[in-house]
Amino acid sequence: MEDRLPGRPRDPETERRILDVALAELARDGYSRMTLDSVAAAAGVSKPTIYRRWSSKADLATAAIETLRLLEPKVDHGSTVGDLTGTVENFIRSLMRPNGMSLIGTVLAEEGHTPELLRLFRERLVAPRRQTLRTILEQAKKRGELRPDVSLDAAVAMLVGAVYARYLASSNVPPRFARDVVEIVWAGIRKL
Amino acid sequence: MEDRLPGRPRDPETERRILDVALAELARDGYSRMTLDSVAAAAGVSKPTIYRRWSSKADLATAAIETLRLLEPKVDHGSTVGDLTGTVENFIRSLMRPNGMSLIGTVLAEEGHTPELLRLFRERLVAPRRQTLRTILEQAKKRGELRPDVSLDAAVAMLVGAVYARYLASSNVPPRFARDVVEIVWAGIRKL
Amino acid sequence: MEDRLPGRPRDPETERRILDVALAELARDGYSRMTLDSVAAAAGVSKPTIYRRWSSKADLATAAIETLRLLEPKVDHGSTVGDLTGTVENFIRSLMRPNGMSLIGTVLAEEGHTPELLRLFRERLVAPRRQTLRTILEQAKKRGELRPDVSLDAAVAMLVGAVYARYLASSNVPPRFARDVVEIVWAGIRKL
Amino acid sequence: MEDRLPGRPRDPETERRILDVALAELARDGYSRMTLDSVAAAAGVSKPTIYRRWSSKADLATAAIETLRLLEPKVDHGSTVGDLTGTVENFIRSLMRPNGMSLIGTVLAEEGHTPELLRLFRERLVAPRRQTLRTILEQAKKRGELRPDVSLDAAVAMLVGAVYARYLASSNVPPRFARDVVEIVWAGIRKL
DNA sequence: CATGAATGAGCTTTCATTCAT
DNA sequence: AATGAATGAAAGCTCATTCAT
Structure with missing residues (x-):
C-alpha cells in the first residue's frame, strides 16, 4: 500500500551532518590528520554509521569534497x-x-x-x-x-x-x- | 694537529643527508605522512641520531625547508x-x-x-x-x-x-x- | 513429509537456508571467523531474521551442527x-x-x-x-x-x-x- | 675492543615470555580469538615490542608453534x-x-x-x-x-x-x- | 655520540548485537 | 515478521618519542 521502503529509514540529516563535519575537519586538519573518530564524535554518530555510507576514509573525504559547489552569487555589473x-x-x-x-x-x-x-x-x-x-x-x-x-x-x-x-x-x-x-x-x- | 673539540665530532655529512632525505619525504608524502622511521632508514641513521640534532618532527621538517634556497640562475636578457x-x-x-x-x-x-x-x-x-x-x-x-x-x-x-x-x-x-x-x-x- | 507443528516459523525454507549457509561458513572459516553479516547476506536475509530464530551466534552455530547427520550409505558386503x-x-x-x-x-x-x-x-x-x-x-x-x-x-x-x-x-x-x-x-x- | 653489539640489547627473557604466552593463548583461545593486546599484556610488554620481533599476528603464532618440540622422554623398554x-x-x-x-x-x-x-x-x-x-x-x-x-x-x-x-x-x-x-x-x- | 629497544596513544576497520520502522 | 540503521567494543597495526647500553 504504502510506498515506504522496508527497514528503518536513514535519517537524512545524518548524512548531511557527517559530510559537513568531514569537510570542516578536512580543511582544518588536512586529510591525513583527519580522523574518523573525531568526525564521528563531532557529527554525533558512531563510526559504523559512517562506514555504512562510505567505504573508507578516502571515500568519505572524497564525498565531502564532492559536496562543494560553487555557490557564489552571479555577478553582472554590465561591464x-x-x-x-x-x-x-x-x-x-x-x-x-x-x-x-x-x-x-x-x-x-x-x-x-x-x-x-x-x-x-x-x-x-x-x-x-x-x-x-x-x-x-x-x-x-x-x-x-x-x-x-x-x-x-x-x-x-x-x-x-x-x-x-x-x-x-x-x-x-x-x-x-x-x-x-x-x-x-x-x-x-x-x-x- | 687538529684542534678538535673533545668527544666524537658530529659528521656534517650526516646532517646534510638527513635534511635531504627529510625534504624529499616531506615533498613526496606531506608532513603528516612523513615518518621519522623512514627518514632515519633512508638516511642510514637511527632515530636518536635525528633527535639529537632536532628536537621534534616539526623541528626537522622546518630545518629541511630552511635548507631550501632559491638557487636559480639569474636572468638578464637586457629587456x-x-x-x-x-x-x-x-x-x-x-x-x-x-x-x-x-x-x-x-x-x-x-x-x-x-x-x-x-x-x-x-x-x-x-x-x-x-x-x-x-x-x-x-x-x-x-x-x-x-x-x-x-x-x-x-x-x-x-x-x-x-x-x-x-x-x-x-x-x-x-x-x-x-x-x-x-x-x-x-x-x-x-x-x- | 514434515508434520508441521503449530507455532512453527512461517517459511521453513528460510530456516533451512540459513542453517545450510551457516554450516558451510562454519566449516570454511571456523567459528570465530564466521560472521553473521555474511551468513545473512549469503542466505538472502537480514540479521534480525537470524536473531529472531536463534539467540546468538553460538546458538546458530550449534543449530547448524545439529543438522548434521550421518547420511552415509549403509555398507553390507556380507563380510x-x-x-x-x-x-x-x-x-x-x-x-x-x-x-x-x-x-x-x-x-x-x-x-x-x-x-x-x-x-x-x-x-x-x-x-x-x-x-x-x-x-x-x-x-x-x-x-x-x-x-x-x-x-x-x-x-x-x-x-x-x-x-x-x-x-x-x-x-x-x-x-x-x-x-x-x-x-x-x-x-x-x-x-x- | 669489546664484542658487544651496538645499541640497547634485547632482553632475551622477553622473547621467550612472549612466545610462551602466545602459545598458551593460541591453544586456549584459538588463532582468531587470540589478540596481540592480550598477549602483550600477559607478557608484560607493549605491542610494538612484539611487532619489532614478528611482523604480524600470523608470524607470531607461527613462531610460537615453532618453539614446540617433542621433548618427550626417550622410551626404551627393550621390547x-x-x-x-x-x-x-x-x-x-x-x-x-x-x-x-x-x-x-x-x-x-x-x-x-x-x-x-x-x-x-x-x-x-x-x-x-x-x-x-x-x-x-x-x-x-x-x-x-x-x-x-x-x-x-x-x-x-x-x-x-x-x-x-x-x-x-x-x-x-x-x-x-x-x-x-x-x-x-x-x-x-x-x-x- | 650512536645504536637498537621500548612504549603510550592512536588509526582505520570490523563484528555481534539491538533499535526503529 | 522482516528490514535497514545504529552502536559499543574491540582488533591489528603504526608512529613520535624516550630509554638503556
Missing part, C-alpha cells in the same frame, strides 16, 4: 571589468573563509596518495570558477572588446592565481587587490 | 619582458620537479598545526622569488617604462600565481605559458 | 572385513570433502569457549559413526570371529583415528589406506 | 610392545595437557586461512612423533618380528590416531587405552 572584479572578489572571500586555503593545500599534498581528492576538487571548484571567468572574457571577445591574439587561458589563470600567490606571500589579501589585478589584466587584454 | 619571461620559466621548471607542488600543498595544509613550515617557506622561497620579480619591475619603473599608478604587488602576484592556478587546473603547464602570461602583464603595465 | 573397509572408505570420503577437516578443527578449537559445538558434533556425527563400526564388530563377535578379550572401543578408535592421523600428517589420504588399516585391525582382533 | 606403549602413553599425556587438543583444532581450522600454522605443526610435532613410532617399527621389522607386507604408515597412523578418535569421542582417555591399542596393532602386524 566586463565590473564582472571580473566581482568574480575575483567573490573568490577572495571564499578563500578567506576559515581554512579555505588549507583545503587546497591538503588536496595538493595528497596528490601522490589520494589523487581523487584533487580530481574532484578540480571538477567541483576549480573548473566552475575558471568557467565563470572564461565566459565573461569570451563574451567580451565576442563584443570585440579584446585583442584577438590574447590567451584567455593565461588571463583566467592570472586572475585566479594572483590570489593564491598573494595568500602564499602573506595569508592576507588587501581589499583593493581584486581591483588592482583586474585593472592590469584588463589593460593587458583590451583592444586599444 | 624587461625577457627578464620576466626567464624568471617565470625558471619558476615553472622548479614547480614541475617531482612533488614540487606537493611541498607547497603540505606547507599550506599545515598552516593551522605547524605554522613554522609556512613561515619558513615564505621566507626562503616565496619572498626571494617575489623579490627577483619586483626588482625587475622596479628597475623598469625607474627607467620610465611603466605606468606610474600600476600596482607592482599585483603584477608580481599575477606572474607567479598564474602558474599555481594553471597547475591547480591540470597539473601540467604548456611550454608557452610563461610568454602568454608575461605578454598580458606587460601590456597591462607598460606606459603607452 | 566383516568388507563392511569395515566400506565404512572407513565412506568416512575418508566425507573427511575429504572441502573443509571436512576444518569443521572438526573449529569444533575442537572452540571446546573452551563454545563447548556445545563439540557436544553436538559428538552426538550427531562422531557417535553414529562409531556406532556403525561397533555394530559391525559386535556382530562379528557374536559370530565368534573375534578374540574375546579384545577392546572393541580401541578397535573402533583405531579405525576412525587412523584417518585423522593420516590427514594431520599430510592432508591427503592414499586410496588403499582404508584397506591397509582394516587389514591390520582385522589381523589384530580376529580369532586365530 | 617393541613396551616401546610402542610407552610412546603412545607419552602422547596421551601431552594431549591431555590443558588445551592440548584445542591447539590441534585451531591449527586445522585455520588451514584455509593461515596454512603455515598447520605446516609448522606438522613439521615440529606431528612428524617427529610419527618418526619415533616408525623407527620402533622399522627396527622390529629388521629383527624379523613383523609380517613383511604390513603397512607401517597405516600402523603409525592407527597408534596415534586412536588417541585423537578417542578424545573426539569423549575428551577423556582411559588409563589402559594405550595398552589396548598397542595390543591390537601388535597382534595385527607381528609375524605369527
Whole structure:
C-alpha cells in the first residue's frame, strides 16, 4: 500500500551532518590528520554509521569534497571589468573563509596518495570558477572588446592565481587587490 | 694537529643527508605522512641520531625547508619582458620537479598545526622569488617604462600565481605559458 | 513429509537456508571467523531474521551442527572385513570433502569457549559413526570371529583415528589406506 | 675492543615470555580469538615490542608453534610392545595437557586461512612423533618380528590416531587405552 | 655520540548485537 | 515478521618519542 521502503529509514540529516563535519575537519586538519573518530564524535554518530555510507576514509573525504559547489552569487555589473572584479572578489572571500586555503593545500599534498581528492576538487571548484571567468572574457571577445591574439587561458589563470600567490606571500589579501589585478589584466587584454 | 673539540665530532655529512632525505619525504608524502622511521632508514641513521640534532618532527621538517634556497640562475636578457619571461620559466621548471607542488600543498595544509613550515617557506622561497620579480619591475619603473599608478604587488602576484592556478587546473603547464602570461602583464603595465 | 507443528516459523525454507549457509561458513572459516553479516547476506536475509530464530551466534552455530547427520550409505558386503573397509572408505570420503577437516578443527578449537559445538558434533556425527563400526564388530563377535578379550572401543578408535592421523600428517589420504588399516585391525582382533 | 653489539640489547627473557604466552593463548583461545593486546599484556610488554620481533599476528603464532618440540622422554623398554606403549602413553599425556587438543583444532581450522600454522605443526610435532613410532617399527621389522607386507604408515597412523578418535569421542582417555591399542596393532602386524 | 629497544596513544576497520520502522 | 540503521567494543597495526647500553 504504502510506498515506504522496508527497514528503518536513514535519517537524512545524518548524512548531511557527517559530510559537513568531514569537510570542516578536512580543511582544518588536512586529510591525513583527519580522523574518523573525531568526525564521528563531532557529527554525533558512531563510526559504523559512517562506514555504512562510505567505504573508507578516502571515500568519505572524497564525498565531502564532492559536496562543494560553487555557490557564489552571479555577478553582472554590465561591464566586463565590473564582472571580473566581482568574480575575483567573490573568490577572495571564499578563500578567506576559515581554512579555505588549507583545503587546497591538503588536496595538493595528497596528490601522490589520494589523487581523487584533487580530481574532484578540480571538477567541483576549480573548473566552475575558471568557467565563470572564461565566459565573461569570451563574451567580451565576442563584443570585440579584446585583442584577438590574447590567451584567455593565461588571463583566467592570472586572475585566479594572483590570489593564491598573494595568500602564499602573506595569508592576507588587501581589499583593493581584486581591483588592482583586474585593472592590469584588463589593460593587458583590451583592444586599444 | 687538529684542534678538535673533545668527544666524537658530529659528521656534517650526516646532517646534510638527513635534511635531504627529510625534504624529499616531506615533498613526496606531506608532513603528516612523513615518518621519522623512514627518514632515519633512508638516511642510514637511527632515530636518536635525528633527535639529537632536532628536537621534534616539526623541528626537522622546518630545518629541511630552511635548507631550501632559491638557487636559480639569474636572468638578464637586457629587456624587461625577457627578464620576466626567464624568471617565470625558471619558476615553472622548479614547480614541475617531482612533488614540487606537493611541498607547497603540505606547507599550506599545515598552516593551522605547524605554522613554522609556512613561515619558513615564505621566507626562503616565496619572498626571494617575489623579490627577483619586483626588482625587475622596479628597475623598469625607474627607467620610465611603466605606468606610474600600476600596482607592482599585483603584477608580481599575477606572474607567479598564474602558474599555481594553471597547475591547480591540470597539473601540467604548456611550454608557452610563461610568454602568454608575461605578454598580458606587460601590456597591462607598460606606459603607452 | 514434515508434520508441521503449530507455532512453527512461517517459511521453513528460510530456516533451512540459513542453517545450510551457516554450516558451510562454519566449516570454511571456523567459528570465530564466521560472521553473521555474511551468513545473512549469503542466505538472502537480514540479521534480525537470524536473531529472531536463534539467540546468538553460538546458538546458530550449534543449530547448524545439529543438522548434521550421518547420511552415509549403509555398507553390507556380507563380510566383516568388507563392511569395515566400506565404512572407513565412506568416512575418508566425507573427511575429504572441502573443509571436512576444518569443521572438526573449529569444533575442537572452540571446546573452551563454545563447548556445545563439540557436544553436538559428538552426538550427531562422531557417535553414529562409531556406532556403525561397533555394530559391525559386535556382530562379528557374536559370530565368534573375534578374540574375546579384545577392546572393541580401541578397535573402533583405531579405525576412525587412523584417518585423522593420516590427514594431520599430510592432508591427503592414499586410496588403499582404508584397506591397509582394516587389514591390520582385522589381523589384530580376529580369532586365530 | 669489546664484542658487544651496538645499541640497547634485547632482553632475551622477553622473547621467550612472549612466545610462551602466545602459545598458551593460541591453544586456549584459538588463532582468531587470540589478540596481540592480550598477549602483550600477559607478557608484560607493549605491542610494538612484539611487532619489532614478528611482523604480524600470523608470524607470531607461527613462531610460537615453532618453539614446540617433542621433548618427550626417550622410551626404551627393550621390547617393541613396551616401546610402542610407552610412546603412545607419552602422547596421551601431552594431549591431555590443558588445551592440548584445542591447539590441534585451531591449527586445522585455520588451514584455509593461515596454512603455515598447520605446516609448522606438522613439521615440529606431528612428524617427529610419527618418526619415533616408525623407527620402533622399522627396527622390529629388521629383527624379523613383523609380517613383511604390513603397512607401517597405516600402523603409525592407527597408534596415534586412536588417541585423537578417542578424545573426539569423549575428551577423556582411559588409563589402559594405550595398552589396548598397542595390543591390537601388535597382534595385527607381528609375524605369527 | 650512536645504536637498537621500548612504549603510550592512536588509526582505520570490523563484528555481534539491538533499535526503529 | 522482516528490514535497514545504529552502536559499543574491540582488533591489528603504526608512529613520535624516550630509554638503556
